[in-house]
Amino acid sequence: MRARRIAHTGEHQDASRCAHCCAHARHHDRCRRRHARGNTAPAAAASPYVVTSAADYADATPGDGQCRTSAATGAVCTLRAAIQEANAGGGADTIRFAIGSGPVTISPTSELPQITEPVTIDGFTQPGAGSTPIVHLAGDTVGAGGDGLRLAGGTSSVSGLVLTRFEVGIFISGPGGNLVTGNYVGIAADGTTARGNSFGIVIDKSPDNVIGTSASPNAVSGNVQAGVTVNGAAATGTEIAGNRIGTNAAGTAAVPNLLGISLRDSAVGTRIGGTTDADGNVVSGNLSNGIEVSARVEGTVVSRNRIGTNAAGNAACRTTCRASPPSTPPRRPSKATSSPATGRPASGRTASRAPTPT
Numbered sequence: 001m002r003a004r005r006i007a008h009t010g011e012h013q014d015a016s017r018c019a020h021c022c023a024h025a026r027h028h029d030r031c032r033r034r035h036a037r038g039n040t041a042p043a044a045a046a047s048p049y050v051v052t053s054a055a056d057y058a059d060a061t062p063g064d065g066q067c068r069t070s071a072a073t074g075a076v077c078t079l080r081a082a083i084q085e086a087n088a089g090g091g092a093d094t095i096r097f098a099i100g101s102g103p104v105t106i107s108p109t110s111e112l113p114q115i116t117e118p119v120t121i122d123g124f125t126q127p128g129a130g131s132t133p134i135v136h137l138a139g140d141t142v143g144a145g146g147d148g149l150r151l152a153g154g155t156s157s158v159s160g161l162v163l164t165r166f167e168v169g170i171f172i173s174g175p176g177g178n179l180v181t182g183n184y185v186g187i188a189a190d191g192t193t194a195r196g197n198s199f200g201i202v203i204d205k206s207p208d209n210v211i212g213t214s215a216s217p218n219a220v221s222g223n224v225q226a227g228v229t230v231n232g233a234a235a236t237g238t239e240i241a242g243n244r245i246g247t248n249a250a251g252t253a254a255v256p257n258l259l260g261i262s263l264r265d266s267a268v269g270t271r272i273g274g275t276t277d278a279d280g281n282v283v284s285g286n287l288s289n290g291i292e293v294s295a296r297v298e299g300t301v302v303s304r305n306r307i308g309t310n311a312a313g314n315a316a317c318r319t320t321c322r323a324s325p326p327s328t329p330p331r332r333p334s335k336a337t338s339s340p341a342t343g344r345p346a347s348g349r350t351a352s353r354a355p356t357p358t
Contacts, residue, residue: 123160139166191249194222251311254285
């Protein structure tokens, strides 16, 4: 029988045990405080689900502990089926990839299931990935308003994926404590070509989420609206570090979002950057503000970032990365014309859903 969710009544004894619940050992103190208040945490993971097919078939029997579609569809493990099994099991799970070798594209025909239990989705396990994401979730066929991944179970981790052409690439809600690292959100697997979502990553009323680290940054670029949005009074303690937001993955050329980072509707205690240069984000090349902090947002710390330059800090990086700034400022995309970020009509399904206001 698969392990079920268990309640933690005391504090964790060491950082390694807390890492099991909070996805990253350096957040031990935060995790400890949450569990000391009586929060629940996932039990030990079942055997990993290994995605072996880029098809989009559903699981034959969700909850039986086996990621397997029906015999009529090949009895394979798809990403949709793996998420269904992870949701049905009730404990923490891991989803890995072994779809042949090399780059692969998964094109859902409808939204993937919302993730309601803790799960680790590791695209770097795809053979041939190395340190570059090559598992591409493409939203071209998902339908209007469809998101890429929706994390609502808390203490989940997403890494090594490319997410493009969705309404929101990664939408985070619920209990929080999620870790998002090493992904390309809005740009293709080459790390350069814009394939924008409407919004890149949205944190909506969810606490203690980490977007990027110095060791494993995301590239969040080419999106029609904001690259990263943090929304709502319950969105406390967000950390955004090490990322490329508005540039290519190398931080050497502009791949603009409309906005880089948007903090709104009373978000509290967001840290953008960190205490070292490696923690800093490159927030450059965007068509409007690099970092936008709305009214009622409190406790924001912005530190050690490169804003308006390339990753090396030795050249301006607005709509292009060059040694001298452009003579005229970039313009916002018109609703009646194509978006400069993606080439898609801005009046289509792009930008149709903003985060829900508090």
